[in-house]
Amino acid sequence: MAQKKNELPVAVTIFGAKGDLTRRKLIPALYNLYIENHLPPLFSIFCIDFLETESAAFKTDLLEGINEFSRSGQADPVKWKAFSSKIIYMKGDFQETTTFQNLKEKLVDFDKQNSQRSIRIFYLATAPRFIEVIADGLYQYTACNKDKQDRIVIEKPFGTDLDSAKKLNLFLLKRFTEKQLYRIDHYLGKETVQNILAFRFANNVFEPLWNNKYIDHVQISLAEQVGVGKRGGYYDSSGALRDMIQNHLLQLLCIVAMDCPGAYKAELIRDAKTKVLKYIRPFTSRDVFKNVIRAQYTEGTVNNQPVPGYRKEAQVLPDSSTETFVTAKLFIDNKRWRGVPFFIATGKALPRQVSVIVIQFKNSPNKIFKDDTVPNRLVISIQPELEISLLFENKVPGLEMKLQPVDMDFMYKDAYTGSLPEAYEALLLDVLEGDPTLFMRADQVEAAWKVVMPILDAWKKNPSKKLLFYPAGTWGPEAALKLIRPHAKKWFQLPRIERLVRMESAAVQEK
Missing domain, CATH: 3.30.360.10 (Dihydrodipicolinate Reductase; domain 2)
Incomplete structure (x- = not known):
């Protein structure tokens, strides 16, 4: 539902990059946004997971995911080469402070290369038990400290009952503003x-x-x-x-x-x-x-x-x-x-x-x-x-x-x-543009x-x-x-x- 095109550099970080969601939905969605000129000229995708893997093998697996699941069909070799050059795989344990220290350094380097502060999107494509761990790591290392530019995308389930949802909201809102939190429900992007x-x-x-x-x-x-x-x-x-x-x-x-x-x-x-x-x-x-x-x-x-x-x-x-x-x-x-x-x-x-x-x-x-x-x-x-x-x-x-x-x-x-955009394309573009219309607010959850x-x-x-x-x-x-x-x-x-x-x-x- 985004109304205007963003031109600021964008740094997307995916936690849980080796998971099924990343391969089937997130990377195909980002690739389609890229080939249809919805991403800014300057962007980078940092992919973090605890598994050891070679960068080339990781990108090959993502390419296979695009070829199998993307609405646009087989990836264009030239466009894929340009898009995949923006993907950086980082081995990192979400419970280790070095993971967030390394990420912060790469984000700062990306900003220096572009001579301006980027929009930072952190997508938590992980099990729910890692939400607080990752959020706290981002907070401690001030990687997500600009409330107008930094956004965290949180997949369902958001809590397991009312008490756990309240506690999770309280935990997040002590560290970030409500406008930074995008609680995603992919059905709303259809x-x-x-x-x-x-x-x-x-x-x-x-x-x-x-x-x-x-x-x-x-x-x-x-x-x-x-x-x-x-x-x-x-x-x-x-x-x-x-x-x-x-x-x-x-x-x-x-x-x-x-x-x-x-x-x-x-x-x-x-x-x-x-x-x-x-x-x-x-x-x-x-x-x-x-x-x-x-x-x-x-x-x-x-x-x-x-x-x-x-x-x-x-x-x-x-x-x-x-x-x-x-x-x-x-x-x-x-x-x-x-x-x-x-x-x-x-x-x-x-x-x-x-x-x-x-x-x-x-x-x-x-x-x-x-x-x-x-x-x-x-x-x-x-x-x-x-x-x-x-x-x-x-x-x-x-x-x-x-x-x-x-x-x-x-x-x-x-x-x-x-072909109609997939739900994740619409929702990721809204995150990029800072439009929370289709995302759930704390009181709504x-x-x-x-x-x-x-x-x-x-x-x-x-x-x-x-x-x-x-x-x-x-x-x-x-x-x-x-x-x-x-x-x-x-x-x-x-x-x-x-x-x-x-x-x-x-x-x-x-x-």
């Missing part, structure tokens, strides 16, 4: 998610209807085909609620439910999103087991491939009660949304990779047609298709007055010819934790109570469908999938 703000606030046809007078309910779902795979050790201490609900889905909910800010300014937008979280009705213990469904996948088949049950995954406890699927019904007790249920859902080892937001409108008040049975529905698809679709009733051509629901679609791939803490506490007291199971390759337990009734008969998916279902249903009825 093109369709960013477009929700424009869609709502720049189109008068929708915003006047965006309230409890016209909307029946909202569905926000994020389905993953993959199981936990090699992340069993981390996931078994986290679960779907911490891993997906507390950040990704609640952030999507905020964008859907927020009031219009007074202007398109970072702090006003972040204020509006934080207010939504504060208005979410707190769960009681009774509410948790009534309005929150948790489940765990068992052995099954996904995409024609066998998947072991969650408890059989590597590094998962054999009697684990960790949830891999969560569905919850929430209410936002403010004037705009009072009485409208928000259903959020996420799960692993499901049939398809789908992320959608569904705005289900109420029935039309003018029931003069006997077959006017399907309310308007707005579907915002985040993945795999980037699509916005509006379902409405339409007269079927012919001599009779017969209605049929049809979709009006906006498809990114049809409207735009170029804590407000999100306050929403889920009653659920975590109830589950902790009753580890196995109402823990359900579903075979891998299915859409979760039957209880997830019961939760959304009577508002809906099912969880809606991509518009094109819904169309196929309707066509099949119509064909059966004709027979």
Whole structure:
């Protein structure tokens, strides 16, 4: 969302440079920003990890990552040579003071070479346990001491509960200003998610209807085909609620439910999103087991491939009660949304990779047609298709007055010819430009934790109570469908999938 091009030199430091995130996301994103002229002429990328590796071998591995994962495809040899010449690998233990001393010296040398102080970006692509260690090292060696030029990017999870998030915020804010801290949620960098703000606030046809007078309910779902795979050790201490609900889905909910800010300014937008979280009705213990469904996948088949049950995954406890699927019904007790249920859902080892937001409108008040049975529905698809679709009733051509629901679609791939920027490209460019709009503020993180803490506490007291199971390759337990009734008969998916279902249903009825 950056509005102006930065021309100051930039020094990017990646802690955890040998990790998967760096290879799959960060370096491909930086490379694409470079070839599209979004990086300044003078920049350097310092890559720090504790593993010993030759610089040439490290860069070859990064190149393979670009060739495999970048939206721009195979790297251009000339451009890669120029880009990779800016990459410097540094072996360093995050818990050793010499690591930060060496880094500070290289940063100072970079500034001297350019005869001016650079913008410094420190990306913590590490396990959460290193956040405080690295932050303190940067503070002690004054490597990140200019609040207008120095920025720290912190990956999720930001804490494991409300208390740990508060302590981490306190620790960081004793050393840096809030404007230096960029708590990243890559979902907020996705093109369709960013477009929700424009869609709502720049189109008068929708915003006047965006309230409890016209909307029946909202569905926000994020389905993953993959199981936990090699992340069993981390996931078994986290679960779907911490891993997906507390950040990704609640952030999507905020964008859907927020009031219009007074202007398109970072702090006003972040204020509006934080207010939504504060208005979410707190769960009681009774509410948790009534309005929150948790489940765990068992052995099954996904995409024609066998998947072991969650408890059989590597590094998962054999009697684990960790949830891999969560569905919850929430209410936002403010004037705009009072009485409208928000259903959020996420799960692993499901049939398809789908992320959608569904705005289900109420029935039309003018029931003069006997077959006017399907309310308007707005579907915002985040993945795999980037699509916005509006379902409405339409007269079927012919001599009779017969209605049929049809979709009006906006498809990114049809409207735009170029490849769309990846989420990390958009977010890294915002960090470069000092735009925190899409990043979480301290109070927003804590407000999100306050929403889920009653659920975590109830589950902790009753580890196995109402823990359900579903075979891998299915859409979760039957209880997830019961939760959304009577508002809906099912969880809606991509518009094109819904169309196929309707066509099949119509064909059966004709027979």
